[in-house]
Amino acid sequence: MKVSTKRWWPSHSSARRLNAVCLLMIGAAVLALLGVDFQRYPVDPWQELSRIGWGLLLPGWSEATTLIQALLQTVAFALLAVAVSTPLGLLLAMAFRWRLVRMLCAALRSVHELFWGLIFMQLFGISPLTGLLAIIVPFSGVFAKVFAEIFEQQSPLPARAAPKGASVFIRTLYTLIPQSWPALLSYTRYRFECALRSSAILGFIGLPTLGFHLETAFKQGQYSEAGALMWAFLLLIASIRWWLRPWLIVPYLIAAIWLLPDTIGFSDGGSLWRFVSVDIWPAALLAGDWHGLLHWFSVMFSQQVWPGVVQTLLLTQIAVVLTGFIVLFTYPFASRALVGPWLRWPGRFVLLVLRCTPEMVLAFVLLLLFGPSGLPVVLALALHNGGLIAFLVANASDAAFRSGQARADDPRGLTRYAYIETPRRLPALMAFLFYRWEVILRESAIMGILGVATLGFYIDSAFEEIRYDRAFLLIVVTALLNMLVDSLSRRMRGAFSQQTNIT
Amino acid sequence: MTASAELFQLIRCTFRYSGPEQGERPALADITLTIGPGEKVALLGPSGAGKSTLLDLLYQQQPQCSALQPQGGGLVDLLSAYQNIFIGGLDRVGTVAALWNLVRPLAGQRQAITDLAQRLGLQDKLWHSVDRLSGGQRQRVALGRALFRQQPVFLGDEPVSAVDPVQAAELLTYVLQQHETAVVCLHNRRLALDLFDRIVVLQGGRICCDAPAGDLSAEQLDHFYQQDTSPLNPVACGHQTDGWVIRTS
Numbered sequence: 001m002k003v004s005t006k007r008w009w010p011s012h013s014s015a016r017r018l019n020a021v022c023l024l025m026i027g028a029a030v031l032a033l034l035g036v037d038f039q040r041y042p043v044d045p046w047q048e049l050s051r052i053g054w055g056l057l058l059p060g061w062s063e064a065t066t067l068i069q070a071l072l073q074t075v076a077f078a079l080l081a082v083a084v085s086t087p088l089g090l091l092l093a094m095a096f097r098w099r100l101v102r103m104l105c106a107a108l109r110s111v112h113e114l115f116w117g118l119i120f121m122q123l124f125g126i127s128p129l130t131g132l133l134a135i136i137v138p139f140s141g142v143f144a145k146v147f148a149e150i151f152e153q154q155s156p157l158p159a160r161a162a163p164k165g166a167s168v169f170i171r172t173l174y175t176l177i178p179q180s181w182p183a184l185l186s187y188t189r190y191r192f193e194c195a196l197r198s199s200a201i202l203g204f205i206g207l208p209t210l211g212f213h214l215e216t217a218f219k220q221g222q223y224s225e226a227g228a229l230m231w232a233f234l235l236l237i238a239s240i241r242w243w244l245r246p247w248l249i250v251p252y253l254i255a256a257i258w259l260l261p262d263t264i265g266f267s268d269g270g271s272l273w274r275f276v277s278v279d280i281w282p283a284a285l286l287a288g289d290w291h292g293l294l295h296w297f298s299v300m301f302s303q304q305v306w307p308g309v310v311q312t313l314l315l316t317q318i319a320v321v322l323t324g325f326i327v328l329f330t331y332p333f334a335s336r337a338l339v340g341p342w343l344r345w346p347g348r349f350v351l352l353v354l355r356c357t358p359e360m361v362l363a364f365v366l367l368l369l370f371g372p373s374g375l376p377v378v379l380a381l382a383l384h385n386g387g388l389i390a391f392l393v394a395n396a397s398d399a400a401f402r403s404g405q406a407r408a409d410d411p412r413g414l415t416r417y418a419y420i421e422t423p424r425r426l427p428a429l430m431a432f433l434f435y436r437w438e439v440i441l442r443e444s445a446i447m448g449i450l451g452v453a454t455l456g457f458y459i460d461s462a463f464e465e466i467r468y469d470r471a472f473l474l475i476v477v478t479a480l481l482n483m484l485v486d487s488l489s490r491r492m493r494g495a496f497s498q499q500t501n502i503t
Numbered sequence: 504m505t506a507s508a509e510l511f512q513l514i515r516c517t518f519r520y521s522g523p524e525q526g527e528r529p530a531l532a533d534i535t536l537t538i539g540p541g542e543k544v545a546l547l548g549p550s551g552a553g554k555s556t557l558l559d560l561l562y563q564q565q566p567q568c569s570a571l572q573p574q575g576g577g578l579v580d581l582l583s584a585y586q587n588i589f590i591g592g593l594d595r596v597g598t599v600a601a602l603w604n605l606v607r608p609l610a611g612q613r614q615a616i617t618d619l620a621q622r623l624g625l626q627d628k629l630w631h632s633v634d635r636l637s638g639g640q641r642q643r644v645a646l647g648r649a650l651f652r653q654q655p656v657f658l659g660d661e662p663v664s665a666v667d668p669v670q671a672a673e674l675l676t677y678v679l680q681q682h683e684t685a686v687v688c689l690h691n692r693r694l695a696l697d698l699f700d701r702i703v704v705l706q707g708g709r710i711c712c713d714a715p716a717g718d719l720s721a722e723q724l725d726h727f728y729q730q731d732t733s734p735l736n737p738v739a740c741g742h743q744t745d746g747w748v749i750r751t752s
Contacts, residue, residue, distance in 0.1 A: 012631040015581045407577035408562055409569075409652075411593045415601045419590050423581040 018426060021492060022324075029321035032314040037453065038375045045369035052365060055223025059231050066213060071232055074209040076256035077128075077202070078195035081135035083253055086188055088136070089143020094172050096148035108141030110438075110482035112446045113198045114360075115456075115475055117205050118463050122279075123272055128260040131207045135198050139191065146187055154179045192244070193237055197358040200233060204360060204449065208261045214361060218368065230357070237356040280472035300470060305477050308448070308455040312481070315374050315444045315454060316437070319381035323440070324433050326386030327393060331425070332417050334394035337401040348394065354387025359443050363450055372451040380447075381440050389432045393425050400424065434489040441485050445478050455481075510656065510684055511538040511561045518556060530556040532708045538686060540655075543679055545695035545716070546688045548705035549728055554688040555660050557705065561686055562658050570652035570682070574660040576645030580634040584625055584644045587633055588616050591651035616651065622677065623647050624670070638665040646674060650681060657682035664690060672698070692724045 061067065095101045117134035124130045151172075158175040166174075177184070203211025210233055217226035244252075284292030332338040333347030359380050366376030400406065410420055448456025455478045462471035513536045519529035531553045538544055538561070546554045555574055562571050570591070578587050586605065589612055593601055600609060620629045623643045628636055633644055642665045649657060657678055663671035671691070675698055679685055689695050695702055696716050704712035704727050711727060712719075 012628075012635055013583055014632040014634055015583065016632075018581065407571065407573055408559065408566065409571045410577070411590065414598050415593050418602055418605055419582070419586070419593065420579055423579045426581055 014427075015423070018430060021430065025317075025321055025324070029317050032317040035310065036314040036318060036374045036378075037311065039371075039373045048369055051221070052223050052226075052368075055225075055227035056230065057227070058224055059228035060222075060224030061228055062225065067228060067232060070203075070208065070210045070213045070229070071236060072259050073261055074196060074199045074203075074233075075236070076259040077131045077135065077199040077207075077209060078192060079249075079252055079256045080260075081132050081139060081199070082188065082192050082195045083249075084132070085136045085139035085143055086191075088140040089147055090177075090184075092140060092144035093147035093151060094168060096144060096151075101144070105141040105144040106483050106486065107479060109138050109145065110141075110442070110479040110486070111138060111475060112442045112456075112478075113138055114201060114205055114446050114449060115459060115478070117202050117207070118459070118471070119475075121205065122463070122468065123275055126206050131199070131202050131209070134202060135195055139195065139198075143188075143191065147184060150180045150183045150187065151176045153183075189240070189244075193240060196233075196237060196240075197356075201358050201360045204364075211358075211361070215364065218364060230361070234353060234356050238352060275468070279468040282469040282473075296469075300473060304458040304470070304474065307453065308458050308474065309477065309481060311374065311452075312441065312445045312448075312454040312478075315377050315381075315447075315452075316441045316485075318374075319378045319385070319440050319444060320433060320437055322378060322382035323385045323389065323436065324429070326382050327390045327429060327433070328422065330386060331390040331393040331397070332421070334390065335397040335401075335421065337397055337406060337421060338413075338417055344394070344398075348391070351387045351391040351394070354383050355391050357384060359384040360446070360450070363447050367450055367452075374452060377444055377447045377450075377452050377454070381443055385436050385440060389429065389436065392432060393429050396428060397421055397425060431493055434493045437489045438482055438486045441482055442478075445481075508539055509537045510540050511536070511564050511686075513537075513560065516560070518560060520556075528708060530708055531560070534708075534710055536703065536710065536713070538684070540684050542684055542701055543699045544686045544701045544703055545699035546686060546703050546705065547690075547692065547695055547724060547727070552705040553708040554705055558658050558660055558686065558688060565656060568654050569656040569658050570649040570654040572645050572649040572657075572659040572662045574688075576641055576648075578633045578641060578645060578648075581632055583630050583632050584620065584636065584640075584647070585613070585616055585629045587644050588619065588647040588651050591648035592653070595653075616647075619647055619650060623674070639667070642666060643674070646678065650678065655683040657685040657687070659685070659687040661688050661690065663694075692721050695724070696721060 092101055092105055096105075113134050116137050117130060120130040120133045124133075154176055158179065159171055162171045162175055200210040200214075203209040203213065204215055206212065210229060214226055214229050217223070217229060278286065282293060282296045284290075284296050330347065330351060334344050334351050335347075336344050338344075339347065362384055363376050363380035366380050370376045410416060445455040448454040448458065449460045451457065455474055459471050459474045459478070462468070462474060513534050516531060516534045517529050518531040518534075534557065536557075546557065548554055558573075562569055579590070582590075585608060589604060589608075592612065596604070596609070596612070603609070604612065617626070617629065620626050623646060625640065625643055625647065628640055633641055636644065642663065646659075646662050649659065649662070659678070662678065663674050666674060668691075672694060675687070675694060678687075679698060685699075687699070696719065699716050702712070702714060702716050702719055702724075703710060704724070706727060
């Protein structure tokens with residue numbers, strides 16, 4: 001990382017501005033290191049790691065039907081959820097000028113799929129509806145935001161030239177949507193990949209998707225079975241472009257409805273009205289006991305909210321900075337300009353594996369190795385997000401290389417990395433990193449489900465103890481924290497995006 | 504002049520880009536050109552005539568001793584003008600020194616580049632990142648990088664097109680002084696006639712004129728440009744010869 005000093009990069013330099021942002025982030029991460037719980041537990045990671053390694057190398061297929069069923073159900077949830085949330089997101093994006101809609105979308109996406117899953121589970125049990133809603137609700141918010149951003153980048157002229165008599169909906173349908181069709185499509189495709197990960201992860205709270213079997217296999221030490229599940233999931237994601245064809249989508253959707261699992265346990269258990277009007281509010285509030293409410297709140301704040309928020313923020317900060325370093329160290333190995341057309345493939349493969357593996361699964365495996373501290377969480381977040389961003393950065397580098405932006409006399413090796421590639425990629429890299437900031441925050445909160453003392457830990461415990469009032473308060477706090485980081489990251493991106501737009 | 508003394512030599516060279524435009528006419532067709540040390544050659548011709556492609560081919564013949572200034576400059580936006588010029592001299596310092604220079608400019612190089620920037624009129628902009636510079640300033644930074652290569656041969660693709668006419672003449676004169684040999688693509692016919700001793704005109708991927716600058720006038724050069732736009736110019740003829748090239752090569 002370049003460090004600017006005194007007068008060599010005065011304020012007329014974009015590099016200095018970026019470096020200042022970098023330094024700020026790194027400084028905050030170093031401070032966070034002081035306060036975070038990174039305790040190592042006396043487990044022998046190497047023996048366990050070697051067993052997991054053997055499991056990955058020698059995957060076992062003893063229960064082929066379970067494996068296939070888990071895969072198909074994972075795909076079914078993802079397909080149906082995206083099929084519903086894409087049009088919903090599109091409609092919301094058309095109404096995005098209204099502040100109320102923007103706030104609603106921010107609220108929807110600020111709560112993680114798993115938390116939505118936990119909420120809906122109280123109402124609908126372990127049922128297909130729970131799984132679908134858990135993905136549809138936050139994804140609609142994300143789609144709305146990103147689609148609205150894509151619309152903003154389009155030329156406003158066609159819409160302005162359309163007759164004013166036509167409704168906004170029709171005008172958008174004829175102008176903005178066709179204009180931005182490729183961008184909408186490519187984002188939806190990416191989001192489907194995310195939906196597959198989310199769907200797999202929902203297994204961790206009990207739905208019969210891949211995560212459920214993965215958790216079971218890992219907990220029972222059946223690593224070759226776990227290895228088979230991991231490889232199958234990886235192949236599934238890596239081969240999306242071959243099996244997801246436009247003309248196959250309708251048959252797939254019909255098959256997906258048919259494939260959804262049966263409801264386990266109660267199907268009409270909780271009443272929505274009772275849940276919203278009674279269960280999620282502290283008893284003291286409903287009884288009008290203000291003193292009791294204050295007591296409830298102060299106990300919650302000092303024992304759960306504050307420690308949870310602090311741990312979540314500290315882990316997020318360290319994970320974001322570590323992600324940045326991982327990107328800087330790994331993208332060159334997947335870039336054609338730096339390691340050549342053939343040697344980049346091993347690098348690309350590793351990045352693809354990191355990108356395909358959900359953070360939660362990585363964290364789960366690392367937890368087995370390091371015990372329940374912040375360390376596995378940070379590592380998992382940084383590895384997954386680092387792989388994802390490094391893949392994008394390497395692609396951008398390759399695209400520039402192909403487009404002939406490369407000069408015949410550019411330097412090679414380490415100097416090329418330091419003088420040409422990294423400075424050219426840094427603005428986009430930082431933008432990606434800040435985009436992922438809120439995602440990393442959301443993820444580090446959810447990792448609490450695995451036993452690390454972030455906000456998710458307290459939320460999960462509250463659900464287990466059927467104390468919905470506590471869970472509700474903690475989820476609201478998590479959502480607010482997320483919105484705060486979202487707006488902060490947008491501001492930070494704005495600080496250096498102007499200069500990237502000029503060129 | 505013997506053949507071994509030639510710096511650049513192309514004999515009946517045809518070049519086409521691979522890619523989606525395959526099947527169109529080649530970027531260069533049947534080019535025969537030799538350039539010896541000490542020659543100052545101006546490449547003229549309308550846009551799309553193949554000047555840049557020819558320059559690339561020449562660079563590939565002598566990459567070791569050539570300083571290249573491609574169109575657009577190939578600058579790194581985030582780095583300062585100083586660093587962008589310094590890139591031209593990267594092969595003269597070790598890797599560690601080069602990395603350290605990003606953190607803190609090396610004293611010796613700093614002096615040399617400050618002097619160069621003075622000459623290019625960039626002294627006030629040396630520490631600005633180049634994305635904050637105007638088109639003319641960026642072009643001068645690119646020229647600075649080529650000069651800092653400190654090579655005997657200069658290959659420039661419209662090196663001063665974005666600079667004002669007076670400064671363009673001055674800078675080009677300086678570049679020609681600093682290099683033993685130069686091949687420069689230009690649009691400005693006046694500069695070509697005044698500063699160069701040989702002029703090569705390209706049209707539709709072929710050399711249509713190769714003569715000492717003293718033998719040519721501005722009117723004659725204008726003629727080549729006008730021909731290109733006239734409907735009489737046989738583009739179809741290019742297609743016919745295309746077929747011939749494909750069959751024999």
